Amino acid sequence: KDRNLVPELARKTNMFNRREKIIKKDGSKPSELEEEVAKRLHQIELENMDLKKELSIILITSAQMVDYEAHGTPGQYLLVRILHRSLGAFKKAGYKVLEKLEAQYEKPVIIVANRTIISPSAKHHPSQKRPRTRTLTNVHKEILADVCFPSNITGRGVRIDIDGKKSQKVCLDPLDKEIMEHKVKAITHCYHKLTTHKIHLGFSKPTLFQQKTLEQRERAKAK
Numbered sequence: 736k737d738r739n740l741v742p743e744l745a746r747k748t749n750m751f752n753r754r755e756k757i758i759k760k761d762g763s764k765p766s767e768l769e770e771e772v773a774k775r776l777h778q779i780e781l782e783n784m785d786l787k788k789e790l791s792i793i794l795i796t797s798a799q800m801v802d803y804e805a806h807g808t809p810g811q812y813l814l815v816r817i818l819h820r821s822l823g824a825f826k827k828a829g830y831k832v833l834e835k836l837e838a839q840y841e842k843p844v845i846i847v848a849n850r851t852i853i854s855p856s857a858k859h860h861p862s863q864k865r866p867r868t869r870t871l872t873n874v875h876k877e878i879l880a881d882v883c884f885p886s887n888i889t890g891r892g893v894r895i896d897i898d899g900k901k902s903q904k905v906c907l908d909p910l911d912k913e914i915m916e917h918k919v920k921a922i923t924h925c926y927h928k929l930t931t932h933k934i935h936l937g938f939s940k941p942t943l944f945q946q947k948t949l950e951q952r953e954r955a956k957a958k
Contacts, residue, residue: 756774790832797816799814812844817846888905889909
């Protein structure tokens, strides 16, 4: 009789986690901030039925406020971690999540998927190869794409500082400047926090078509 209760309890637990939008793998109790973010995600799902399919499978594992300082100016952003299996849905509906969370907390929000790096020296069966998606280089590349979302990376290069140190220069889509400019410092800090690598973030020079689009936006604002 008790055995029959196990699947039922598991089903109810999964439903609870799904409704609350948060999963803590280690079984720890969610913080007040995590519960607050999870409830807000559930509200966003109810308010946007056209994106319900995608929003319903965006589940978070942690949320924290991160303090940082850039050029002597203090700042703060919300860093949210989501399940890796939620990433596909997040790429389709994540813009709505960011918009709503940033409006609520009035600060930059950065959402990153959980990933596991597998070392080349890790023990595994001779017939198994290490997935490319689990290499250090690829994971860092994907983290960069996450922190820059919803903008797209349009260019990369190497920047050499006066002291000879090298860093990565990353350019974003100039059409996204208005929605991304306020969080450039937060993104730069977050990427360094997650990978220990420094980047210099900016925007690509607009193409002729993009320049026309930007001019049309300016004219629309002036009306």
